[in-house]
Amino acid sequence: MSSVLQFHNVSFSYPEDGKNVLEELDLTIQKGEFVSLVGPSGSGKSTILRLVTGLEKVQQGKVMINGESIQPRDGAVGYMPQQDLLLPWRTIEENAALPLECRGMKQREAYAKVREYLPIFGLGGYERKRPKDLSGGMRQRVSFLRTFLTGADVLLLDEPFSALDAITKVNMQEWLYDQWRKWEKTIVFITHDVEEALFLSNRVLVVTEQPICFLTELTVPLGKERTRRDLARPELLELKDELIGMLKGKVPV
Amino acid sequence: MSSVLQFHNVSFSYPEDGKNVLEELDLTIQKGEFVSLVGPSGSGKSTILRLVTGLEKVQQGKVMINGESIQPRDGAVGYMPQQDLLLPWRTIEENAALPLECRGMKQREAYAKVREYLPIFGLGGYERKRPKDLSGGMRQRVSFLRTFLTGADVLLLDEPFSALDAITKVNMQEWLYDQWRKWEKTIVFITHDVEEALFLSNRVLVVTEQPICFLTELTVPLGKERTRRDLARPELLELKDELIGMLKGKVPV
């Protein structure tokens, strides 16, 4: 395994308020890993992803992908935000084709490519529908397909399932896990849901300090073949309690 | 224990689409119970609460509170909707005083009464703030206080915590459980979160059929003194799996 994503001694603050969000943070993520990032609201999780996408610029240190410094807007990572952010005036295939079009692919080609993947993502037959005609789960899938079609090996998912109802969420988690295994991408996943983090990831990184100087790391003792039942194992229940404990200590009531 | 809330042979359909949501449903809830209602989206859970509040009228059968038929708008139950629905132009105390004002109490008296309760609900010192200045958890507490101040013995809570982040949610659940024990109200609680249902309730009612002719009932094998740790007990894990199983069967992907 080689490291795909690295933070070297990164410090960052938003110019608007000045106080550091990250402080001399080091972080390494390996190729093919599924890493979850959990932590209190406002602790800087999204900021970490924004630095990787190049939407924010580091003030000190370096963020590297495959050993190279991040260039803004080079499309080296696929970013999937919390809301689905589908464009309401575009059909499903047009939405999914956005990253292809932005990379300069012709519309016709782009749509053809999208149509190849639609059935694989359980969206066959929906190419001409508009987002308003889809359920929340389906929209999330379109959004994921769109992220996938950036072609990037590193996918950054910022609370993608937080807006879904519990049952749909469970289904989407299982679906995402399958996708990850199938495509062998590296995924960094932000969530507030402890169970979700444990069920999906190889490693869970917990924000326990502010500003973030380091991330507490928990390795999930489960292999690739896992089911929801595994979460009931004693070692996982212990891990879960530990996690909740860490988080609760940090939350102002 | 005496029965507070009863459905006798209730059928109901929305005039707009005609097909039955409830069909000859019988249901009894005892005084002082904490009952959760879980089920797929669109299965009719909210409809059940709306029938109790009198916002919708039964087409057949009877809904009774304390042995009497429901009269619309008699304020016999306290209804707390999913969003906090605080009025943005009213301060916290003015918001909480709404049900008192609607019952004809003078503003001055109403505010005085509200101020008695604010500290008990952890809102001391916030009486003059506006909703926009409060965190999500605090707004939910104002909303709950408002529901409480209706003076009703039966509280109907429709997914009150679904919009909160996971950690705030956990805190609010513990807080609600304490309130329930303190005030000895009867609570009917809708949720999509299986853990939440198990942690809070005496009984969980599951929607397994559409239209709803009956509700599958699960009794939670925990006493009044419970902690979150108890959820890790094997019998509860089993109950949880059973519940998830019931629900997953019903969800179209």
Next chain:
Amino acid sequence: MKQFSYLPALIVAIILLTGWEVGARIVNEMYILPSPSAIVQKIWDLRDILFTVHLPATLLVVLIGLVISIVLGVGLAIMMSVSSFAEKAFYPLLVASQTIPTTALAPLFVLWFGYSIWSKVVVTVLITFFPIAVNTYDGFRSTKKEWEELLFTYGASKRDIFLKLRIPASLPYFFSALKVAVPMSVIGAAIGEWLGAQAGLGYFSKRMMTQLDGAGVFAPIFLLSLLAILFVVIVSLLEKKFISWRKDL
């Protein structure tokens, strides 16, 4: 609304004014294009008659017109929000009425009401009534259904819902309407005066026109604009005071 720094706007405004001044001096025909400085000079020269006779006359028309528009507009909005028949009956007519060029009817109002203040008030009311009625009505409708239902479960009467819900919720809409209606009312008054009046800034402007006094034409127009700005500022202050609960203010 974003917060702007006003410096660039000021610069552009100054450039435009300078351009105008220079242009006017080059053309050098005051009756075709008076220079800004000549206009200001004119206002100063005529300050007496402008501020003691014509400004008050226009102000009166604007105020009476606005009060009538508010009373009628809000009244109709309340009617439409209370009765669904009234809504169905009047809303489409209200919208359709916007296509009637009311100002073109103004000469008839002169025939009906003479050169009294009322012919001008009617023009003002016709112009400002629509935005006030429609916006206030939209405000009444803007209350979420969930809010109403919640109040119902508290045993609220229709009156409670109106007083505690609809009126506060419609205030922001009402104020936006007012901010649109106020400059329109000034324009309406000016048009009205222009068609038949014995005093007022619009009348004065027209009279200067017949005297071919270019600066004299612009001087009252300048005051009309100031009047409109003043009114908008007043409305904005009231708005700030009354709807401070809005997130975006």
Next chain:
Amino acid sequence: MKQFSYLPALIVAIILLTGWEVGARIVNEMYILPSPSAIVQKIWDLRDILFTVHLPATLLVVLIGLVISIVLGVGLAIMMSVSSFAEKAFYPLLVASQTIPTTALAPLFVLWFGYSIWSKVVVTVLITFFPIAVNTYDGFRSTKKEWEELLFTYGASKRDIFLKLRIPASLPYFFSALKVAVPMSVIGAAIGEWLGAQAGLGYFSKRMMTQLDGAGVFAPIFLLSLLAILFVVIVSLLEKKFISWRKDL
């Protein structure tokens, strides 16, 4: 917008018209208050000159005015959305300009442009330019920041963001603006014609006024309203076609 049944509106409209007809017959002074039937009769009598001379003249003013307004308005909106300096420089001026009673300036336009079509086009443009520019600009700004950021991460250029995001997102705003601007453009053309023209419905109405022909005054006004309604309907149809993706349509 709710879906209304138009029956109640129709009933009220018929009641109003009947009231007018009866009132006019009682007053029985056609030059002060012509009856609706007399107006319709007049339109029929004058159909030739109205439809072959005056309606086309007004139509031309409205169309040219609208096209110029759209070009300038959308252009300015694009400029303001692209350059933050332009935004800061022009937006406040644009808003402030609304307080200028432009119609009162119309006589000057007559001096500048004579009785040609341009004096009327200028009035039309001045009236309609503002809603189009401001609304379109608000439309450009309405794109969520998150959308833009997402496209940035896809490597989108500024041009991509403009074409794929801002323009589609601003379409609904643009159409609303157009629906407001269209009746205003008709009113503007009428006012313009009224102040100096040789043909056009506004001119014709004014001319009939001096002839004490009340029905003749109303006949072109009626046509002006019809013209506005027709335009609004056309815009609505275009809107339906272009922004069918909106949830509420």
Next chain:
Amino acid sequence: GCSKGTENAEKTGKKETKEVTLMLDWYPNAVHSFIYAAIEKGYFKEEGINVKVQFPSNPTDPLTLAAAGKVTVGLYYQPDVIIAKANEGIPVKSIGAVVRSPLNRVVSLKDSGIASPKDLEGKTVGFPGTELSKEYVKSMVKADGGDPNKVNIVDVGFDLVPALITKKTDAVTGAYINHEVPVLRDKGYEPAYFNPADYGVPNYYELVFVAGEKTIKTDKATLQAFLRGAQKGYEFMKKNPDEALNILLKHEEKASSPLIPAVEKESMGILLDKMEAKDEPFLSQTSKSWEEQSKWLKEKGMAQKEVAPEELYENLLK
């Protein structure tokens, strides 16, 4: 647009025809017959010009638009030309007198009982927006021994007759003996009127052709051609008043603004007397007339200064 049809249909001249726009003082009536006759009979065409007639939307437009060069020639009132020149320095000159004595009357309805200007005290008088007509009323009231400040004077634009018969005003000034007065009679009202000349207002040219100074400088030949054409039209009208009138009536019929033949006929009778005088042919102007007017207006305080006649008029046809 009324002249459009004729003008396009007859565009057959071999040489380049020059466009001339003429703005009337009001909507067409008998006084304009000679112009329509000249167009119809091709007199202008003979002179190599093509005349387009416009009607003013505002009473002052014929003067201002001529000054601004937006029309070639305008029909206006002698005293107003002097005042515009004296007070605002408007660059126009008169190039020919059309009606040589006042047509203007103060008109009221007989039943309102206004017998002389003095009776206007406490009454409302409408005026068509030109400052001068207002001053005339005041001066007449004063000459008649009344207090001009007690007269309420309102601007009614062109709507003189409507203002009067809807009783919005008790009297109007700026009404013409040859138009409003017969129109009122025709509508069944009994008009009462008095003449400014009877109350100290010296004789003046009711209507003159005006042109911008720039036009006079750069386009003299065109203006001369126009005046020659107008003269021929006038000769025709003098000889065939009925036919000239018919040309006008037919023209207005087409524009859906039918004139009342009886009214216009009566008007024509009054007019022909006033368009030329002994020793003073049609269009001629005398220095004396301009000087006198200018002096009188200065005396009455209506003009800020006296203006030399050379700056006020020019006889282009020698």
